[in-house]
Amino acid sequence: MSTSEGKTLYIGEGFEGPGVNLAHINVLMGPRNGPVGQAFSTALATPSAGHAPFVIIARPGVPTKPLTLYVNKAQIANDFHGNATWGASQAGIAKAVAESLEEGVLPPEAENDWVVVSANWVNPACDDLDAVYENNYHACKNAIRAAMLSLPHRDEVFAAAADVSNPFYTPKV
Numbered sequence: 001m002s003t004s005e006g007k008t009l010y011i012g013e014g015f016e017g018p019g020v021n022l023a024h025i026n027v028l029m030g031p032r033n034g035p036v037g038q039a040f041s042t043a044l045a046t047p048s049a050g051h052a053p054f055v056i057i058a059r060p061g062v063p064t065k066p067l068t069l070y071v072n073k074a075q076i077a078n079d080f081h082g083n084a085t086w087g088a089s090q091a092g093i094a095k096a097v098a099e100s101l102e103e104g105v106l107p108p109e110a111e112n113d114w115v116v117v118s119a120n121w122v123n124p125a126c127d128d129l130d131a132v133y134e135n136n137y138h139a140c141k142n143a144i145r146a147a148m149l150s151l152p153h154r155d156e157v158f159a160a161a162a163d164v165s166n167p168f169y170t171p172k173v
Contacts, residue, residue, distance in 0.1 A: 008034030012147025017135035021128050022167065023089070024073075024121040025139040029066075029106070029147055032115050040069050040115040050075030054086075056094045056118070064094040065101060068116040077124035085122045088129040092136030093118055100144045118143075 010029040017023055030036035043053045056068040070090055076082045097116060100106045106114070118140065126132050145151065152160075164171065 009036055010147035012143035012145070012151075014139035014141070014143030014146065016139035016142065017131065018167075020123045020125045021131035021135055022121075022123065023092070023132070023135035023139035025093070025136065025143045026119045027140070027143045027147055028117040029110070029114060029144070031109075031113055036115055036117060039117050040067075043069055043071055043117060056090050056097070058094045058098060064097045065112070066097065066106065066110045066114040066116055068093065068097050068118055071117060071119045073119055073121040074124055081122065081124045081126065084126045084129055084132045085120075088133040089120055089122045089136040092133045092138075093120065093140045096137050096140035096144065100141065105145055105148055116144075 008030045010027075012027045012029070014025045014027075015022070028036045028039055032040075044055075047053060051072055053069050053071045055063050056070050058064050070093065072085055074081075074085075076085060097106075097118075101111055120136065122132060122136075
């Protein structure tokens with residue numbers, strides 16, 4: 001993919017899975033010297049109670065490329081939720097980011113010149129680490145693809161808005 005449009009900020013959203021093991025991911029991506037680099041630095045340097053952003057690793061000592069910051073949307077509720085967040089969710093996102101670079105969804109310059117900020121929802125009531133992993137992997141892949149291709153297209157947005165709903169609420173009208 002080409003970044004010839006000169007964009008410095010790519011934004012994507014991904015949602016995958018049912019029930020308590022679903023994943024909802026928002027990504028910001030772009031050059032380190034742009035707004036995403038600033039967001040990455042600020043988030044990493046300013047943790048808050050229950051939210052301690054960290055660099056995503058493929059395994060200890062091997063951060064994924066482009067460097068990706070994990071920002072948890074839900075405070076860690078218990079040991080299992082911590083394992084789901086720091087373990088399964090992180091692993092799924094690491095794989096998705098690395099594969100997106102390898103497959104050319106992210107441009108070659110993203111490897112060392114871009115950063116990713118990934119805000120992630122892992123439900124404190126989750127109960128299946130493998131499902132958390134799979135859902136985060138797919139949600140992140142979809143979010144990256146959406147960001148790079150400026151998805152969804154307006155017609156899809158308009159159609160969805162005409163019959164708006166989400167897993168937490170559907171209007172009665």
